[in-house]
Amino acid sequence: MNILVCGGAGFIGSAFIRNYLKNNPGDKLTNLDSLTIGSNIENLKDVEKNPKYNFIKDDIRNSETISKLAQENDILVNFAAETHVDRSISNPKPFIETNVLGTYSLLEAARKSDKLFIHVSTDEIYGDAENQDSFTEENNLKPSNPYSATKASADLLVNAYHRTYGIKCITTRCTNNFGPYQFPEKLIPKTIIRASKNLKVPLYDGGYQIRSWIYVLDHVEAIESLMRKGKSGETYNITAWNEITNRSMVEKVLKLMNKPLDLIENVGDRPGHDKRYSIDSSKIQKTTGWKPKYEFDQALQETVSWYQRNPTWWEPLTNEKTLHPQPWTVNW
Ligand SMILES: NC(=O)c1ccc[n+]([C@@H]2O[C@H](COP(=O)([O-])OP(=O)(O)OC[C@H]3O[C@@H](n4cnc5c(N)ncnc54)[C@H](O)[C@@H]3O)[C@@H](O)[C@H]2O)c1
Numbered sequence: 001m002n003i004l005v006c007g008g009a010g011f012i013g014s015a016f017i018r019n020y021l022k023n024n025p026g027d028k029l030t031n032l033d034s035l036t037i038g039s040n041i042e043n044l045k046d047v048e049k050n051p052k053y054n055f056i057k058d059d060i061r062n063s064e065t066i067s068k069l070a071q072e073n074d075i076l077v078n079f080a081a082e083t084h085v086d087r088s089i090s091n092p093k094p095f096i097e098t099n100v101l102g103t104y105s106l107l108e109a110a111r112k113s114d115k116l117f118i119h120v121s122t123d124e125i126y127g128d129a130e131n132q133d134s135f136t137e138e139n140n141l142k143p144s145n146p147y148s149a150t151k152a153s154a155d156l157l158v159n160a161y162h163r164t165y166g167i168k169c170i171t172t173r174c175t176n177n178f179g180p181y182q183f184p185e186k187l188i189p190k191t192i193i194r195a196s197k198n199l200k201v202p203l204y205d206g207g208y209q210i211r212s213w214i215y216v217l218d219h220v221e222a223i224e225s226l227m228r229k230g231k232s233g234e235t236y237n238i239t240a241w242n243e244i245t246n247r248s249m250v251e252k253v254l255k256l257m258n259k260p261l262d263l264i265e266n267v268g269d270r271p272g273h274d275k276r277y278s279i280d281s282s283k284i285q286k287t288t289g290w291k292p293k294y295e296f297d298q299a300l301q302e303t304v305s306w307y308q309r310n311p312t313w314w315e316p317l318t319n320e321k322t323l324h325p326q327p328w329t330v331n332w
Contacts, residue, residue: 001027004073006060006106007080009033011182012120014043016079016220021047023224028052030069034059036094037332038083040317043181060102063109070109075227077118078106084185085124085147086327089271092146099150100157107161107169116168118227119158123175123212123237123279124148130275137173137235137283145272155235162233170230172223174238175279179216179299180306184314185322188300191250192307193314194323195259202325205269207247210276214240215294215303225288237279240292252297256304267325 003020007013008031017031033039035057047053058065060080070076080102082088082095103119110117126135127142141156143149161167178188191201222238230236244252247264254261284290307314324330 001075002073003027003029004069004076005029005031006076006078007033009035009039009041009043010079010083011038012177012216012219013079014181015179015216016077016223017044017053018046019217019220020224021050021053025052028054030054030056030073032056032058032060032065032069033080038183040181040183042313060098061105063105066105066109067112070113070115073115075116075118076106076110077120077223077227078103079120081151083147084327085145086270087332088145088147088150089328090330091332095146095150100153103154103157107157107167110169111161111165111167114168116170116227116232117158118223119154119169119171120223121155121171121173122148122151123173123239123277124274125152125155125173126277126279128274128276129278132278134278134280135237136280137237144274168232170226170232171235172226172238173235173279174219174222175212175214175240175277177216177219178213179303180310181313183322184318185327187246187249188253188303189307189314190323191253192257192304193318195254195257195263196308198263199323200265200325201250201254201263202265202267203247203250204267204273206266207245207250207264208275209246209273210243210278211246211249212239212277212279213242213244213249213296214238214292215296215299218292218294222284222290225290226284229288231287236284236287237281238284239279239281240296242296243278252300253304256301257308265325270326270328
Protein backbone atom coordinates (compact mmCIF):
# COMPACT_ATOMS: atom_id res chain seq x y z
CA MET A 1 0.00 0.00 0.00
CA ASN A 2 1.14 3.58 -0.67
CA ILE A 3 0.40 6.17 2.02
CA LEU A 4 0.57 9.96 1.73
CA VAL A 5 1.18 11.61 5.09
CA CYS A 6 0.89 15.41 5.28
CA GLY A 7 2.47 17.28 8.18
CA GLY A 8 4.75 14.36 9.01
CA ALA A 9 7.64 16.54 10.21
CA GLY A 10 5.67 17.66 13.28
CA PHE A 11 5.20 15.93 16.62
CA ILE A 12 2.37 13.44 15.97
CA GLY A 13 2.96 13.03 12.23
CA SER A 14 6.58 12.01 12.76
CA ALA A 15 5.55 9.52 15.47
CA PHE A 16 2.99 8.10 13.03
CA ILE A 17 5.65 7.72 10.31
CA ARG A 18 8.25 6.05 12.55
CA ASN A 19 5.64 3.66 13.91
CA TYR A 20 3.90 2.96 10.60
CA LEU A 21 7.12 2.08 8.77
CA LYS A 22 8.13 -0.21 11.62
CA ASN A 23 4.74 -2.00 11.62
CA ASN A 24 4.33 -2.10 7.81
CA PRO A 25 7.77 -2.63 6.26
CA GLY A 26 6.23 -3.53 2.86
CA ASP A 27 4.35 -0.22 2.45
CA LYS A 28 5.66 2.95 0.82
CA LEU A 29 5.17 6.24 2.63
CA THR A 30 5.48 9.79 1.27
CA ASN A 31 5.67 12.67 3.72
CA LEU A 32 4.70 16.14 2.52
CA ASP A 33 5.40 19.00 4.91
CA SER A 34 6.04 22.72 4.40
CA LEU A 35 8.42 22.75 7.42
CA THR A 36 6.77 25.66 9.22
CA ILE A 37 6.88 26.34 12.97
CA GLY A 38 6.27 23.14 14.94
CA SER A 39 8.16 21.02 12.43
CA ASN A 40 11.64 19.58 12.66
CA ILE A 41 13.07 17.34 9.99
CA GLU A 42 15.38 15.89 12.68
CA ASN A 43 12.26 14.07 14.01
CA LEU A 44 12.61 11.72 11.05
CA LYS A 45 16.32 10.93 11.29
CA ASP A 46 15.51 7.29 12.10
CA VAL A 47 13.70 6.76 8.78
CA GLU A 48 15.37 9.17 6.34
CA LYS A 49 17.47 6.41 4.77
CA ASN A 50 14.58 3.92 4.56
CA PRO A 51 14.03 3.22 0.83
CA LYS A 52 10.27 3.02 1.48
CA TYR A 53 10.23 6.62 2.80
CA ASN A 54 10.19 9.77 0.71
CA PHE A 55 10.03 13.44 1.78
CA ILE A 56 8.58 16.34 -0.22
CA LYS A 57 8.78 19.93 1.03
CA ASP A 58 5.53 21.56 -0.05
CA ASP A 59 2.31 23.10 1.20
CA ILE A 60 -0.99 21.20 1.49
CA ARG A 61 -2.63 24.19 -0.22
CA ASN A 62 -0.63 23.46 -3.39
CA SER A 63 -3.51 21.68 -5.11
CA GLU A 64 -1.47 20.63 -8.13
CA THR A 65 1.06 18.64 -6.05
CA ILE A 66 -1.60 17.28 -3.70
CA SER A 67 -3.82 16.09 -6.58
CA LYS A 68 -0.88 14.33 -8.24
CA LEU A 69 0.16 12.65 -4.97
CA ALA A 70 -3.42 11.59 -4.27
CA GLN A 71 -3.47 9.72 -7.59
CA GLU A 72 -0.23 7.91 -6.68
CA ASN A 73 -1.27 6.87 -3.15
CA ASP A 74 -3.99 4.68 -1.62
CA ILE A 75 -4.69 6.62 1.59
CA LEU A 76 -4.15 10.30 2.51
CA VAL A 77 -3.55 11.04 6.20
CA ASN A 78 -3.43 14.69 7.22
CA PHE A 79 -1.56 15.90 10.30
CA ALA A 80 -0.57 19.24 8.70
CA ALA A 81 -2.04 22.10 10.69
CA GLU A 82 -1.28 25.24 12.63
CA THR A 83 -1.59 23.84 16.14
CA HIS A 84 -0.70 26.28 18.91
CA VAL A 85 -3.79 27.87 20.51
CA ASP A 86 -1.80 30.81 21.91
CA ARG A 87 -0.46 31.72 18.47
CA SER A 88 -3.98 31.44 16.99
CA ILE A 89 -5.09 34.13 19.44
CA SER A 90 -2.37 36.60 18.49
CA ASN A 91 -2.67 35.86 14.72
CA PRO A 92 -5.55 33.66 13.44
CA LYS A 93 -4.85 34.11 9.70
CA PRO A 94 -2.35 31.24 9.15
CA PHE A 95 -4.75 28.96 11.04
CA ILE A 96 -7.58 29.79 8.63
CA GLU A 97 -5.26 29.37 5.66
CA THR A 98 -3.79 25.98 6.60
CA ASN A 99 -6.50 24.38 8.71
CA VAL A 100 -9.45 25.36 6.51
CA LEU A 101 -8.07 26.01 3.01
CA GLY A 102 -5.47 23.26 3.37
CA THR A 103 -8.17 20.75 4.29
CA TYR A 104 -10.23 21.97 1.33
CA SER A 105 -7.26 21.26 -0.98
CA LEU A 106 -6.92 17.71 0.40
CA LEU A 107 -10.67 17.09 0.15
CA GLU A 108 -10.66 18.11 -3.51
CA ALA A 109 -7.76 15.73 -4.14
CA ALA A 110 -9.57 12.91 -2.30
CA ARG A 111 -12.74 13.62 -4.29
CA LYS A 112 -11.00 13.54 -7.68
CA SER A 113 -8.88 10.47 -6.89
CA ASP A 114 -11.55 8.57 -4.90
CA LYS A 115 -8.98 7.79 -2.17
CA LEU A 116 -9.62 7.44 1.57
CA PHE A 117 -8.92 10.68 3.46
CA ILE A 118 -8.04 10.46 7.17
CA HIS A 119 -8.69 13.84 8.79
CA VAL A 120 -6.85 14.22 12.11
CA SER A 121 -8.88 16.54 14.31
CA THR A 122 -9.03 17.30 18.03
CA ASP A 123 -11.27 17.10 21.11
CA GLU A 124 -11.04 20.90 21.34
CA ILE A 125 -13.74 21.29 18.65
CA TYR A 126 -16.43 20.31 21.25
CA GLY A 127 -15.47 23.27 23.43
CA ASP A 128 -15.67 23.44 27.18
CA ALA A 129 -16.81 20.29 29.02
CA GLU A 130 -17.01 21.97 32.43
CA ASN A 131 -19.89 20.48 34.47
CA GLN A 132 -20.78 18.10 31.62
CA ASP A 133 -20.48 14.42 30.79
CA SER A 134 -17.68 13.45 28.41
CA PHE A 135 -18.56 14.40 24.83
CA THR A 136 -19.41 11.68 22.33
CA GLU A 137 -19.15 11.98 18.55
CA GLU A 138 -22.85 12.97 18.53
CA ASN A 139 -22.31 16.20 20.48
CA ASN A 140 -22.42 19.57 18.73
CA LEU A 141 -19.23 21.47 17.95
CA LYS A 142 -18.72 24.57 20.08
CA PRO A 143 -15.11 25.72 19.63
CA SER A 144 -13.86 28.57 21.81
CA ASN A 145 -10.68 29.89 20.17
CA PRO A 146 -9.46 30.51 16.60
CA TYR A 147 -7.43 27.25 16.55
CA SER A 148 -10.36 25.04 17.54
CA ALA A 149 -12.76 27.02 15.32
CA THR A 150 -10.59 26.34 12.26
CA LYS A 151 -10.30 22.65 13.17
CA ALA A 152 -14.10 22.46 13.63
CA SER A 153 -14.57 24.19 10.25
CA ALA A 154 -12.41 21.52 8.65
CA ASP A 155 -14.46 18.75 10.35
CA LEU A 156 -17.67 20.25 8.93
CA LEU A 157 -16.15 20.43 5.45
CA VAL A 158 -15.11 16.77 5.66
CA ASN A 159 -18.66 15.76 6.66
CA ALA A 160 -20.13 17.88 3.84
CA TYR A 161 -17.80 16.32 1.25
CA HIS A 162 -18.87 12.85 2.38
CA ARG A 163 -22.58 13.71 2.23
CA THR A 164 -22.44 15.72 -1.01
CA TYR A 165 -19.79 13.96 -3.07
CA GLY A 166 -19.61 10.61 -1.29
CA ILE A 167 -15.87 10.88 -0.62
CA LYS A 168 -14.27 8.18 1.52
CA CYS A 169 -13.17 9.77 4.79
CA ILE A 170 -12.64 9.19 8.51
CA THR A 171 -12.34 11.95 11.13
CA THR A 172 -10.41 11.38 14.36
CA ARG A 173 -10.72 13.62 17.43
CA CYS A 174 -8.00 13.01 19.99
CA THR A 175 -7.17 14.53 23.36
CA ASN A 176 -3.87 16.22 24.36
CA ASN A 177 -0.82 14.20 23.29
CA PHE A 178 2.52 13.95 25.04
CA GLY A 179 5.79 12.23 24.20
CA PRO A 180 9.23 12.80 22.63
CA TYR A 181 9.73 15.32 19.77
CA GLN A 182 6.91 17.67 20.86
CA PHE A 183 7.73 21.27 19.97
CA PRO A 184 9.13 23.24 22.98
CA GLU A 185 6.22 25.74 23.03
CA LYS A 186 3.71 23.11 24.29
CA LEU A 187 2.97 22.62 28.02
CA ILE A 188 5.04 19.53 28.87
CA PRO A 189 8.24 20.26 26.89
CA LYS A 190 8.08 23.91 27.92
CA THR A 191 7.84 22.90 31.59
CA ILE A 192 10.78 20.51 31.26
CA ILE A 193 12.94 22.99 29.35
CA ARG A 194 12.21 26.01 31.57
CA ALA A 195 12.68 23.95 34.74
CA SER A 196 15.95 22.50 33.46
CA LYS A 197 17.17 26.10 33.08
CA ASN A 198 15.77 26.92 36.57
CA LEU A 199 13.33 29.40 34.99
CA LYS A 200 9.85 29.95 36.44
CA VAL A 201 7.18 27.68 34.93
CA PRO A 202 4.15 29.78 33.92
CA LEU A 203 0.61 28.51 34.52
CA TYR A 204 -2.55 30.23 33.30
CA ASP A 205 -5.04 31.10 36.05
CA GLY A 206 -3.55 28.76 38.65
CA GLY A 207 -3.49 25.82 36.21
CA TYR A 208 -6.92 24.51 37.23
CA GLN A 209 -7.96 23.68 33.66
CA ILE A 210 -8.53 19.95 33.13
CA ARG A 211 -7.00 18.21 30.12
CA SER A 212 -7.06 14.55 29.15
CA TRP A 213 -3.64 13.15 28.18
CA ILE A 214 -2.66 10.37 25.83
CA TYR A 215 0.80 9.05 24.95
CA VAL A 216 1.51 9.86 21.31
CA LEU A 217 2.09 6.21 20.32
CA ASP A 218 -1.40 5.30 21.54
CA HIS A 219 -2.81 8.05 19.29
CA VAL A 220 -0.95 6.95 16.17
CA GLU A 221 -1.91 3.32 16.74
CA ALA A 222 -5.55 4.37 17.06
CA ILE A 223 -5.27 6.09 13.67
CA GLU A 224 -3.67 2.99 12.13
CA SER A 225 -6.50 0.84 13.49
CA LEU A 226 -9.03 3.18 11.84
CA MET A 227 -7.19 3.06 8.50
CA ARG A 228 -7.85 -0.69 8.55
CA LYS A 229 -11.18 -1.06 10.30
CA GLY A 230 -12.83 2.40 10.49
CA LYS A 231 -16.07 3.04 8.63
CA SER A 232 -16.03 5.69 5.93
CA GLY A 233 -17.97 8.86 6.76
CA GLU A 234 -17.64 8.27 10.52
CA THR A 235 -15.95 10.27 13.28
CA TYR A 236 -14.06 8.64 16.16
CA ASN A 237 -13.02 10.15 19.49
CA ILE A 238 -9.66 8.97 20.90
CA THR A 239 -8.86 9.25 24.60
CA ALA A 240 -6.79 7.40 27.20
CA TRP A 241 -9.00 8.73 30.04
CA ASN A 242 -6.16 10.50 31.89
CA GLU A 243 -7.90 13.70 33.03
CA ILE A 244 -5.86 15.93 35.31
CA THR A 245 -5.42 19.65 35.89
CA ASN A 246 -2.56 21.45 34.19
CA ARG A 247 -1.27 22.24 37.67
CA SER A 248 -1.12 18.54 38.63
CA MET A 249 0.60 17.75 35.33
CA VAL A 250 3.27 20.43 35.88
CA GLU A 251 3.76 19.28 39.49
CA LYS A 252 4.25 15.68 38.30
CA VAL A 253 6.88 16.83 35.79
CA LEU A 254 8.73 18.97 38.35
CA LYS A 255 8.75 16.08 40.85
CA LEU A 256 10.16 13.72 38.19
CA MET A 257 12.91 16.30 37.62
CA ASN A 258 13.55 16.80 41.36
CA LYS A 259 12.76 20.50 40.95
CA PRO A 260 10.99 22.62 43.60
CA LEU A 261 7.26 23.27 43.09
CA ASP A 262 7.81 26.95 43.85
CA LEU A 263 9.13 27.29 40.29
CA ILE A 264 5.44 27.45 39.31
CA GLU A 265 4.28 30.99 38.56
CA ASN A 266 0.69 32.13 38.00
CA VAL A 267 0.52 34.39 34.93
CA GLY A 268 -3.21 35.25 34.73
CA ASP A 269 -5.56 33.70 32.19
CA ARG A 270 -5.66 33.39 28.40
CA PRO A 271 -8.75 34.73 26.55
CA GLY A 272 -11.36 32.11 25.67
CA HIS A 273 -9.67 29.48 27.85
CA ASP A 274 -11.70 26.25 28.14
CA LYS A 275 -11.86 24.86 31.70
CA ARG A 276 -12.13 21.19 30.77
CA TYR A 277 -11.86 18.87 27.79
CA SER A 278 -13.37 15.44 28.07
CA ILE A 279 -14.43 12.88 25.47
CA ASP A 280 -15.70 9.33 25.37
CA SER A 281 -13.96 6.90 23.01
CA SER A 282 -16.19 3.82 23.34
CA LYS A 283 -16.97 4.00 19.60
CA ILE A 284 -13.43 3.35 18.34
CA GLN A 285 -12.99 0.58 20.88
CA LYS A 286 -16.16 -1.14 19.64
CA THR A 287 -15.26 -0.61 15.97
CA THR A 288 -11.57 -1.51 15.82
CA GLY A 289 -10.78 -3.03 19.23
CA TRP A 290 -8.17 -0.31 19.83
CA LYS A 291 -7.50 0.68 23.41
CA PRO A 292 -4.64 2.66 24.96
CA LYS A 293 -1.76 0.45 26.11
CA TYR A 294 0.83 2.85 27.58
CA GLU A 295 0.63 3.44 31.35
CA PHE A 296 0.35 7.19 31.95
CA ASP A 297 2.91 7.74 34.77
CA GLN A 298 5.50 5.50 33.14
CA ALA A 299 5.08 7.15 29.71
CA LEU A 300 5.38 10.57 31.36
CA GLN A 301 8.55 9.53 33.17
CA GLU A 302 10.05 8.26 29.90
CA THR A 303 9.06 11.49 28.14
CA VAL A 304 10.73 13.67 30.79
CA SER A 305 13.83 11.52 30.63
CA TRP A 306 13.89 11.76 26.77
CA TYR A 307 13.97 15.59 26.94
CA GLN A 308 16.65 15.47 29.63
CA ARG A 309 18.79 13.17 27.46
CA ASN A 310 18.23 15.14 24.22
CA PRO A 311 18.98 18.86 24.73
CA THR A 312 20.65 18.83 21.28
CA TRP A 313 17.16 18.20 19.82
CA TRP A 314 15.38 21.04 21.64
CA GLU A 315 18.10 23.70 22.11
CA PRO A 316 18.01 24.83 18.41
CA LEU A 317 14.17 25.11 18.58
CA THR A 318 14.14 27.10 21.78
CA ASN A 319 14.00 30.90 21.96
CA GLU A 320 12.27 33.70 23.86
CA LYS A 321 9.11 33.31 21.78
CA THR A 322 8.72 29.54 22.14
CA LEU A 323 9.41 29.72 25.88
CA HIS A 324 7.38 32.90 26.49
CA PRO A 325 5.19 32.79 29.65
CA GLN A 326 2.20 34.33 27.76
CA PRO A 327 2.70 33.41 24.08
CA TRP A 328 -0.71 34.78 23.04
CA THR A 329 0.65 38.29 23.71
CA VAL A 330 3.59 37.72 21.32
CA ASN A 331 3.63 39.04 17.76
CA TRP A 332 4.35 35.79 15.82
N1 LIG B 1 -0.73 17.85 19.78
C1 LIG B 1 -1.90 17.45 20.27
O1 LIG B 1 -2.04 17.28 21.49
C2 LIG B 1 -3.05 17.16 19.35
C3 LIG B 1 -4.22 16.57 19.88
C4 LIG B 1 -5.27 16.25 19.02
C5 LIG B 1 -5.17 16.53 17.67
N2 LIG B 1 -4.03 17.12 17.18
C6 LIG B 1 -3.96 17.37 15.73
O2 LIG B 1 -2.93 16.54 15.22
C7 LIG B 1 -2.30 17.17 14.11
C8 LIG B 1 -0.79 17.22 14.34
O3 LIG B 1 -0.53 17.93 15.54
P1 LIG B 1 0.96 18.13 16.07
O4 LIG B 1 0.87 18.38 17.52
O5 LIG B 1 1.83 17.06 15.57
O6 LIG B 1 1.35 19.50 15.36
P2 LIG B 1 2.76 20.11 14.98
O7 LIG B 1 2.58 21.58 15.04
O8 LIG B 1 3.84 19.47 15.78
O9 LIG B 1 2.96 19.65 13.46
C9 LIG B 1 2.25 20.20 12.39
C10 LIG B 1 3.01 19.95 11.11
O10 LIG B 1 2.24 20.47 10.02
C11 LIG B 1 3.12 21.13 9.13
N3 LIG B 1 2.36 22.14 8.40
C12 LIG B 1 1.75 23.24 8.91
N4 LIG B 1 1.16 23.93 7.92
C13 LIG B 1 1.38 23.25 6.76
C14 LIG B 1 0.99 23.44 5.42
N5 LIG B 1 0.25 24.49 5.05
N6 LIG B 1 1.40 22.52 4.50
C15 LIG B 1 2.16 21.46 4.84
N7 LIG B 1 2.55 21.23 6.11
C16 LIG B 1 2.17 22.11 7.06
C17 LIG B 1 4.19 21.75 10.04
O11 LIG B 1 5.36 22.08 9.31
C18 LIG B 1 4.38 20.65 11.06
O12 LIG B 1 5.38 19.74 10.65
C19 LIG B 1 -2.95 18.55 13.98
O13 LIG B 1 -3.95 18.48 13.01
C20 LIG B 1 -3.58 18.79 15.35
O14 LIG B 1 -4.71 19.62 15.24
C21 LIG B 1 -2.98 17.45 17.99
